[in-house]
Amino acid sequence: MKEQINVGIIGLGTVGTGALKVLVDNKDEISRKVGCPVEVIKVADLDIVTERPVVFDKSILTTDVSRVLDNPDVDIVIETIGGVKPAKDFILRAMRNGKHVVCANKELIAKEGSDLLGTACENGVDFFFEGAVGGGIPVIRPLKVCLAANKIQEVMGIVNGTTNYILTKMSTEGRDFADVLKEAQAAGYAEADPTADVEGYDAKYKLAILASIAFTSRVNVNEIYSEGITKIAAQDICYARELGYVIKLLAIAKRNGDQIEARVHPTLIPTTHPLASVNDVYNAIYVRGDFVQDVMFYGRGAGSHPTGSAVAGDVVDIARNINHGCNGRIPCTCFDRREIRSMDLVGTRYYMRLLVADQPGVLASIAQAFGDNSVSIASMVQKDMYGDKAEIVMVTHRVVEKNFRKAIETIGHLSTVAKVSNWLRVEE
Amino acid sequence: MKEQINVGIIGLGTVGTGALKVLVDNKDEISRKVGCPVEVIKVADLDIVTERPVVFDKSILTTDVSRVLDNPDVDIVIETIGGVKPAKDFILRAMRNGKHVVCANKELIAKEGSDLLGTACENGVDFFFEGAVGGGIPVIRPLKVCLAANKIQEVMGIVNGTTNYILTKMSTEGRDFADVLKEAQAAGYAEADPTADVEGYDAKYKLAILASIAFTSRVNVNEIYSEGITKIAAQDICYARELGYVIKLLAIAKRNGDQIEARVHPTLIPTTHPLASVNDVYNAIYVRGDFVQDVMFYGRGAGSHPTGSAVAGDVVDIARNINHGCNGRIPCTCFDRREIRSMDLVGTRYYMRLLVADQPGVLASIAQAFGDNSVSIASMVQKDMYGDKAEIVMVTHRVVEKNFRKAIETIGHLSTVAKVSNWLRVEE
Numbered sequence: 001m002k003e004q005i006n007v008g009i010i011g012l013g014t015v016g017t018g019a020l021k022v023l024v025d026n027k028d029e030i031s032r033k034v035g036c037p038v039e040v041i042k043v044a045d046l047d048i049v050t051e052r053p054v055v056f057d058k059s060i061l062t063t064d065v066s067r068v069l070d071n072p073d074v075d076i077v078i079e080t081i082g083g084v085k086p087a088k089d090f091i092l093r094a095m096r097n098g099k100h101v102v103c104a105n106k107e108l109i110a111k112e113g114s115d116l117l118g119t120a121c122e123n124g125v126d127f128f129f130e131g132a133v134g135g136g137i138p139v140i141r142p143l144k145v146c147l148a149a150n151k152i153q154e155v156m157g158i159v160n161g162t163t164n165y166i167l168t169k170m171s172t173e174g175r176d177f178a179d180v181l182k183e184a185q186a187a188g189y190a191e192a193d194p195t196a197d198v199e200g201y202d203a204k205y206k207l208a209i210l211a212s213i214a215f216t217s218r219v220n221v222n223e224i225y226s227e228g229i230t231k232i233a234a235q236d237i238c239y240a241r242e243l244g245y246v247i248k249l250l251a252i253a254k255r256n257g258d259q260i261e262a263r264v265h266p267t268l269i270p271t272t273h274p275l276a277s278v279n280d281v282y283n284a285i286y287v288r289g290d291f292v293q294d295v296m297f298y299g300r301g302a303g304s305h306p307t308g309s310a311v312a313g314d315v316v317d318i319a320r321n322i323n324h325g326c327n328g329r330i331p332c333t334c335f336d337r338r339e340i341r342s343m344d345l346v347g348t349r350y351y352m353r354l355l356v357a358d359q360p361g362v363l364a365s366i367a368q369a370f371g372d373n374s375v376s377i378a379s380m381v382q383k384d385m386y387g388d389k390a391e392i393v394m395v396t397h398r399v400v401e402k403n404f405r406k407a408i409e410t411i412g413h414l415s416t417v418a419k420v421s422n423w424l425r426v427e428e
Numbered sequence: 429m430k431e432q433i434n435v436g437i438i439g440l441g442t443v444g445t446g447a448l449k450v451l452v453d454n455k456d457e458i459s460r461k462v463g464c465p466v467e468v469i470k471v472a473d474l475d476i477v478t479e480r481p482v483v484f485d486k487s488i489l490t491t492d493v494s495r496v497l498d499n500p501d502v503d504i505v506i507e508t509i510g511g512v513k514p515a516k517d518f519i520l521r522a523m524r525n526g527k528h529v530v531c532a533n534k535e536l537i538a539k540e541g542s543d544l545l546g547t548a549c550e551n552g553v554d555f556f557f558e559g560a561v562g563g564g565i566p567v568i569r570p571l572k573v574c575l576a577a578n579k580i581q582e583v584m585g586i587v588n589g590t591t592n593y594i595l596t597k598m599s600t601e602g603r604d605f606a607d608v609l610k611e612a613q614a615a616g617y618a619e620a621d622p623t624a625d626v627e628g629y630d631a632k633y634k635l636a637i638l639a640s641i642a643f644t645s646r647v648n649v650n651e652i653y654s655e656g657i658t659k660i661a662a663q664d665i666c667y668a669r670e671l672g673y674v675i676k677l678l679a680i681a682k683r684n685g686d687q688i689e690a691r692v693h694p695t696l697i698p699t700t701h702p703l704a705s706v707n708d709v710y711n712a713i714y715v716r717g718d719f720v721q722d723v724m725f726y727g728r729g730a731g732s733h734p735t736g737s738a739v740a741g742d743v744v745d746i747a748r749n750i751n752h753g754c755n756g757r758i759p760c761t762c763f764d765r766r767e768i769r770s771m772d773l774v775g776t777r778y779y780m781r782l783l784v785a786d787q788p789g790v791l792a793s794i795a796q797a798f799g800d801n802s803v804s805i806a807s808m809v810q811k812d813m814y815g816d817k818a819e820i821v822m823v824t825h826r827v828v829e830k831n832f833r834k835a836i837e838t839i840g841h842l843s844t845v846a847k848v849s850n851w852l853r854v855e856e
Contacts, residue, residue: 018719021719022577022578022719023577025718026577026578026579026718026719029576029577029578029579029644030576030577032644032763033576033761130574136719136720136721136723137723138566138570138573138574138575138723138725141569141570141573141574142566142569142570142574145566145569145741145744145745146558146566146569146570146738146741147566147737147741148457148458148461148740148741148744148745149450149451149454149457149458149737149740149741149743149744150450150454150457150737151454151457216457216460274705274726277702277705289737290453290454291446291449291450291454291564291733291734291736291737291740292564292727292728292733292734292737292738293564293727293728293731293733293734294727294728295564295565295566295725295726295727295728296724296725296726296727297566297723297724297725297726298702298723298724298725298726299720299721299722299723299724300720300721300722300723303721305719305720305721306719306720306721308719309575309577309578309717309719309720310574310720312576312577312719313573313574313575313576313577315577316573316576316577317573317576320757320758321754321757323757324754324756324757325753325754326749326752326753326754326757328752329748329749329751329752329754330748333461335460
């Protein structure tokens, strides 16, 4: 048992400040669970002037990152500067100095996880990142331990709070994307440049991490298909509801034979699905395993305090390992080399909204195009009229994407079809 | 690293069979995560004749429990015989023989957890019980590790699948308790003697375990207030819905100053609460911590395979500890001695349904009784007429239970009140 375990933090932004605050405010709670005091002894940030909402001894602040990374007294380094550079180099340096590392940097882990876990292993140190997915929600460790005996078959998550907030608002208030986005930006729920969120890039990083753990095979972020929510219209949400669905931006990974499906896109899910009632900025990760069947983890997927909670939980776990001399007890579990299934071959159901001429034979020609591509229609509803055009909404049975795309392209070129207004994937 | 880690099982009932099946069917998955083979080498049960739905080498079956408990080759014992006696003695014997123990026996842990954890500690062995609460749902380990840095403020759970199934059916089909219970019994969702489930005893065991971990203080199962669901009528569910609530059997524990509230009772919760959409036999545990804010764990709260998944997850964790020489790294965390708050002093809101004379002055006398006891009414609805009687439904503002009980007793004796048909607690 050590006399004291010392923590250094690099990066005092939103998450770093949250982590510092938990470690300071709940020091007693943490220390007795670990068995010895756990103390933040050094915090590095370029800005050591701005006041942060945490009461702590300012003398531990430094602008010099080496006073954390190369400090012989520091046992655990918390990396909360974000981005890939220079975060990766800092982490590698800390590990080579024998320090354990906690990180909530999804982009870095998604892109460089292999290197980082490898270096951790070589140096016999822990590298934990519970906060990288789902903010405060416990999901990485439950997957790695509690569900370890399962063959995971599917992970589906609402892992981006900004887009979930926007879709919830669109859904409850019947408003359009652009309109709600503006409001979300004003309220601080969306960034001035919202691209990473609304185009699904943020969700892609998180899915790469979840899928790599779930399927014991590294999932490269570049291989994940992604589509954002910018093309969702208020009508789609409204029609989906009539059909018994809600629209969510889902990060989906499935075991499919020896391959893995990995994709991020807006998705219709039945209103009875546990993910359907996850609203506002909340996140949830739904997991299906061969024995556990279905479980879901729900909570606040971002924010200073929730993510700080996850980071501090990792610190507790590492500190217990230090006191029992067993760091590195859960190494990287990417044992396999599974291929990512081409999106062309992914099978799902599809929703589509078409604007067509209101005349005989239109449906026959659409049905022909579907039939030619082995797409079969599960349900169809004729909706509103727009002048002499009718809006129709259809949902297909399960079919591979390649076939659906061929069919919908053909349909888009039919003289009787004015417009393929939108099409979206459907999961059950 | 050991050459092989050996597991023995005592009790081949529903959970034991599930655990055996995971360990056999997913042996490869488990072994590579642990770093060496994990093998079930002995299974004891009084009945070694009945076929179980798992393919395994029958020569490992024995009717002699000592061939597990005293077997020098067994590293980990899984106790799945249930009940307190002789399970407790068997576990203590295994621990004293240096064996780690996994157990999903909620009654035993709730009643004898202190002894068992103490003996585990003395003998330097692990004692894990993830499957004791919420079946396959990861919740014990997430509380003990991922959320360890939080001061937990509240745990609210739907932890009994039978009663949740019954309430869901009553709610969706407008049927009465007795009627749905019969159907649940026929479908195998309720026992022939349903007392433990419908009276909330099962939920009490689980709450004792959850609250002891959440508040780092042993919560004695006898100190938990409990009330079952037998008095819920179809009307209550219907009126609750009109008021924006659903009725669930909740296991509730809250930090209240230095004390702990711990109670199991049917509860009205807003339809927007994450627990409100947990239906059928599903379980969910909602946790609020000072930093993580709110998280929820959802899944199948019982059954052979889900609970087997939890048990096998514990085996993986212990096996990793064995290979890293760090068993006992997470000891009992009941550091404190917090009192359980008397139910009289617990504050909540109340729903009530009264049958009253349809005449002037009735409401005034009811209001008087409430006023005299500092109970204030948040909302009131006059519902159907029954002959010359009117049914009224009221919801109070927050008030301590003692005051509400005094008021409702007085009201029950008013000459203008024919009947206090029901009253229930409301949580927000």
